[in-house]
Amino acid sequence: MNRTLVIGDIHGGLRALHQIIERASVSKTDNLIFLGDYVDGWSQSPQVIDYLIDLGKKQNCIFIRGNHDELVLDWLENNNENIDEGMWYKHGGEATVIAYSKISDQKKKKHIEFLKSLQNYYLDDFNRLFIHAGFTNMNGVLYEYFPKLFYWDRTLWETALVLNEKLEKTSWFYPKRLTLYKEIYIGHTPTTRIGESIPVKKACIWNVDTGAAFKGKLTIMDVNSKEFWQSEPLNNLYPTEKGRN
Template sequence: MTKTFVIGDIHGGLRALHQVLERSQATKKDTLIFLGDYVDGWSESPQVLDYLIALEKKQNCIFIRGNHDELLLNYLKTNDYNQEWFKHGGQSTIDAYEKVSDVTRHEHIEFLENHLKDYYLDEQNRLYIHAGFTNVNGIAYEYYPRLFYWDRTLWETALSLNPDLSKESIFYPKRFKLYHEIYIGHTPTTRIDQTVPINKACVWNIDTGAAFFGPLTIIDVDSKEFWQSEPLPQLYPNEKGRN
């Protein structure tokens, strides 16, 4: 029986990615859905992209675009960056790419441009997206596609929703009626002092803070069983990540 696994924000932590794939016992027959933000934070951003490019050739992988992936693509194509990116994980990535060949840089540009999706909707009406969406009619009607990997209002709304509110209520958010489940990253659960996946309404947040002091998480979307790496500072003891 094949399975579908979802992996949270990696942020350059290749060692953590190795751990969660091993601990979940995912096989080449399984589908792996990555929620984006493969880079920025820990020192192995180029190696993470190398690994994902190779992995895609061996099994079914779906790669969602994260905001940090867009920022890296802009840097690789223009050698330009803004200070906010530089302060929020970009510096480690810039440093790492100083050791990368031109051939590899071009391979990474091609991957970031052509292999990443804004979102993925499966046959069970489960939506996989890095951050969220704002249009109450759903992803197909979003006015500003960059919100797919920048929005935080979907998760903020899910957190603030009264769990006793009926779906039939006129006050129930329409966005939460559209999809059976929504899997996101982008806003780490460490912001609410949690380092495990959090489910609110139909939204599952799988970003458990691997960019900072939390672990990386992989979850089986059918059973909801999940596995985690060691906290990233333990795997990269001589680095600061995005702390």
């Protein structure tokens, strides 16, 4: 049986990506869903994109757009009006700029094409939503007024975190956003912020970002069995770098 595997935020950590692909024994029959933020953090952002482009030619891959992916796209296209350079550098952009200084213009064009091709979200046949961050419209992603929130929003996850677990879904007070989909898979906000180093489920949401941008691990998870595999902590794989720390 073909597996559907979801992968958390990579943030330039190609070594960790190699590890989870090997540890999960990924085969060409597996479906891979990447939740975004392929860049900004560790030193191999261009190499991560090269790897994903090549992987997408070999098997079924869904590539979701993350907020850092949009920032890098803007930077590559010299569209800097939406980039606060100081803030971006502080949150991983500096490593990306340094890494791309060694990349040819021809390859940069291929990366721009890839970044433009990313999807805002993916909704499968089982009513499972895969999205980088979240959405705000109470009727779901098809009705979202502000598409950028698909890769910037944190309120969906924050709502799930503070939800009273005893509250019935039929209650007037139960957040409608958490009733629309069978499951929602997100990244964007590391589970390490709540002291967890593994994927965390709150309400219908599975958060698969386990802090690879910082001192956490990169995670790949089987969405059916919920079995997951993780890399070594990224600061161990890149001991001379700071990532987003």
